[in-house]
Amino acid sequence: MTVFGWLQILFILALVLASVVPLGRHMARVFAGERTFLSPVTGPIERGLLAAAGRSSLGPQTWLGYTLAMLVFNAFGFAFLYAILRLQAVLPGNPRGLDGVDPLLAFNTAMSFVANTNWQAYGGETTMSHLSQMAGLTVQNFLSAATGMALAAVMIRGFANSGGDRVGNFWVDVTRVTLHVLLPASIVLALVFVALGIPQTLVASVDATTLEGAKQTIALGPVASQEAIKLLGTNGGGFFNANAAHPFENPTAITNALEIWALLAVSFALTHTFGRMVGDIRQGWAILAVMAIILGGCLVVAYSAEAGGNPLLTALGVDPSLGNLEGKEVRFGTSASALYAVATTATSTGSVDSMHESFMPLGGFMPLLLIKLGEIVPGGVGSGLFGILVIAILTVFIAGLMVGRTPEYLGKKIEAREMKLAMLAQLILPATILGFTAVAALLPSALASLANAGPHGLTELLYAYASATGNNGSAFAGLTANTPWFNTTLGIAMFLGRFGYIVPVMAIAGSLAAKTRGSASAGTFPTHGPLFVGLVTAVILILGGLQFFPAFALGPIVEHLLIPTGQTF
């Protein structure tokens, strides 16, 4: 590890921290239906769209009405995207003349983009037409992110409201989030990206002559616009197969820094939105602190593992001073690569600027751990916030009893119904990840997709299902995912991890909203101090750790312990 490396990391994280308050405040206004500084521009569009929808469908909804609206909306999104992918050969905007996407891959991809996962079992430049990229994938990049943020607003209202069963209107929330947050931010960011050298064109490719005189066709396309929303919306689906390691997606250290900022900004800022809307900003900072502690811890481990280099190569005489550079871009180095890897898995983004598979065992363990902790530190836009609030509810329940009262969080009593729903939501993750992994581990046809044997192969499997269920979408690589088994099971895992989780969580929000909000006293458990931060952190680590410790022990941990013996996989 170098001082310069740390400075680079701290600079980027400071940028994220600096944007928390202004962005969080802006989103609080958006959720509250208030005017924002963008209203003069977006106001007419917003009114026009909502008027077109009709007044009758825009009244406040119950949690169930809201959730059903969200499910219907996403079902249409899925069908629309699936149709575009299947029909891209006959649709316009296909300059490379690509074929229609085959059914299972189209299912997997459509589910992946609707569920904000952006798992890519295909190489973008060789599979997707411009129309599929722009009208299909990029549209879902916006809408899946807007869906997540709208649901976070419901969860926040569950705490902020006192009595009543209305939690807002899905159509209004999605429209406002898209118009006031995601679209303007993406436009600005895309323009900055273009200025920094990322291509934005409808030309399919350019031909170049290499130094050796060979002809090379280099794929091009509307990259900058997709790049912006893929990060801001924690989607992560790259335009190119190499994702953000590709020089057209991420040409310089500056774009790299900006990309890391973009993928962390909204999720972190939502904690401030939460604090503002519940009327106690400290509550938001406490949640942010939990996220920062775990993310920071993982970063230290990952960076030190990567910066230390591979002892087996060092023994062969390779200079370890630049760290483990296998699978990394030299223009980013180990510090920015480690930060990108941790940030993209801590949020459910999943874009990569280096190959996680080539990380040292402990370095690669951190992204896997972050995904398995449930994509909540800080997690995907919106989904991270409501995910960590579910953990906060569990924490309050266990620890809150220790002060001798029925546990309360933000004045809302946590009772049997909330516990039932919270445990239901918590079951989805281990059931899906471990269930599919265990079956795949015994299935010869699934194992044929693994590029590596032993613990490393197990990590590839675990990572794939964790990434799909956690809606991350990054791959440990090494796994040939475009097979019927993986396209189907990973698609199901993405569906369960997104919608199977959302429904009980929305029911919690509805149940909380209906409760009268009590006021805090000396007898209630304070949820803004360091003690609470420590407790939530411990619950996330213990609960997540206990579920996956056996699998970790057989994957990255044993691989790490095997290094001194010279065994690699």
Add this chain to the structure above:
Amino acid sequence: MSHHPLASAPSLFDRGILARATVDAFVKLDPRRLVRNPVIFVTEVVALVVTLVFVKDVATSTGTPVFDGQIAAWLWFTVLFANFAEAFAEGRGKAQADALRKTRSDTVAKRLLFTDPDEHAHSGVSSLDLELDDLVLVEAGDVIPADGEVVRGVASVNESAITGESAPVIRESGGDRSAVTGGTTVLSDWVVVRITAAPGSTFIDKMIALVEGAERQKTPNELALSILLSGLTLIFLITVVTLWGIAGYSGTTITVTVLIALLVTLIPTTIGGLLSAIGIAGMDRLIRFNVIATSGRAVEAAGDVDTLLLDKTGTITFGNRMATEFLPVPGISVEGLAEAALVASHADETPEGRSIVALARGLHGVAEPAGVETAVFVPFTAQTRLSGADFAGGSIRKGAIDAVMRHLGTRLDQTPAAFRDAVDRIARTGGTPLAVCENGRLIGAIHLKDVVKPDIKERFAELRAMGIRTVMVTGDNPVTAAAIASEAGVDDFIAEATPQDKLAYIRSEQAHGRLIAMCGDGTNDAPALAQADVGVAMQSGTQAAREAGNMVDLDSNPTKLIEVVAIGKQLLMTRGSLTTFSIANDVAKYFAIIPALFVATYPQLNTLNVMGLASPESAILSAVIFNALIIIALIPLALKGIAYRPIGAAALLRRNLLVYGVGGLVLPFVGIKAIDLLVAALHLA
């Protein structure tokens, strides 16, 4: 509060209860009963599976019968220990119920033949044949046959069967002292009682059912906690079942026994095994405190209370006004005034009169003036509104200021300025001034005030530290109420309170999401008692009040509301702390079992064997043994409850987290290592 008939029953290690609980632990193995406790039910099912594995080992002479047999045995012990904890907690209640049942003997009731309560013609019927609204005559020496309400007469009743208090109480028709309880005895006079509870649903029957736990249902918080524990059990079930496949990939075959050992050590058996015992013990603590809760829900609600409504009289102040100060007019000494007041009050048996005598003697050391024995006491009458004494040398009178002024034929503004100031000050501070005159001359004033109980202010400070607001309810005017409220240190007061005011106050607090506790005894308290989240009715109160509240205080001591809250909190804290302990234990168990599982395939994983356990088998066995023994070790804590201190939520959490969270992380490392040393030394594995 000096008697605790129910508390005198079982100590923690009563032999009879131990024996009965041991038998019950086996009876409770019945899966139909155990299924109510999912964590322990899962343990029983897997214990059965390992037992079958053991039988197969022995029958086919394969496998590892010694290891499988030991694991099976310890799994059964785990279930039995959990059953024992519950049975033991119930056993204490059962012993108390037996004591109560003795009071419920079949007696002959004198049922009136006519519906006119003044017509005492009666016939004898069995008390079990009484019906609602029957009228019965109960005379001196008779046992009251069932719960009822006195409609005629007045009698002294020995209620020690219920309250343990041997001093008789007066029960009379009308008013707030009309309720009588079946099983109590009339000592003198007679009453006609209208039966208000059919046999089998009387107060004593309810008490028996409650202490026995026959009607025990899971309380809301207990239910929520069981859901958490079931959820954790399911999660660990998934972890363990899928481990079979994942380990298979890694080339490790894990036996069913070992997988089950891992499962049982991971699922929260500690808190799962003790959960119902904790709930029963919470009710039990309340009962030994002579408070009967009609449901466990009420005990839990007590822990959640945000606001206490306390009646001023009897709770905050000693029921009566007491003399606290003598304020003579210029020219008269304090002793002179005290002596005169003593003479005037010598034969005055009212509490005020007695307090004047006590103050004169105690504070001012006034000796008995000569001739006081021969003085003629002049009692208080509605006409004069004065009392005093006539004696050889003259007369002394004391009374309200205006009465004395009229007696002296003067007006307040003609009295000395010092006297007027004194009277004014007394009135402003919420006291009552009495004027004293001797031989037609004003000699001073006596300050009568509501005396706040000596340690009540500290109690309220404690409550405030617990985050509980105290509200004083009084019929006094706002000035008096404010003075007493500030002296006692309550947070708020309701002056000139009517029952409607109380009800309205409770409703408005509840609308803000706050839980209210109150106590009351009168029929007009009943609506407020019913509305309050915790309503403690006094055993001495009316039937209506007792029906409306969700707790009955057998000692009729309103101050106990504060302890009731502490008991509720203790119950919740015990649950939370043991849950935290149980979950924290898992970390050490992982470090014992995971290396043991895979060390054959990957010897490097022995690095995780931080405890340095002897062998994979002994590591697994030690973890299972620790898991079983910890239940037994924690039974006393579960029954006694963890200590509650009024130090505020944040400090309390820090303390409990340190003891049960950090302790729960560390203790099993030590415990499993110790057991492993023993297991290795005895060559058990």
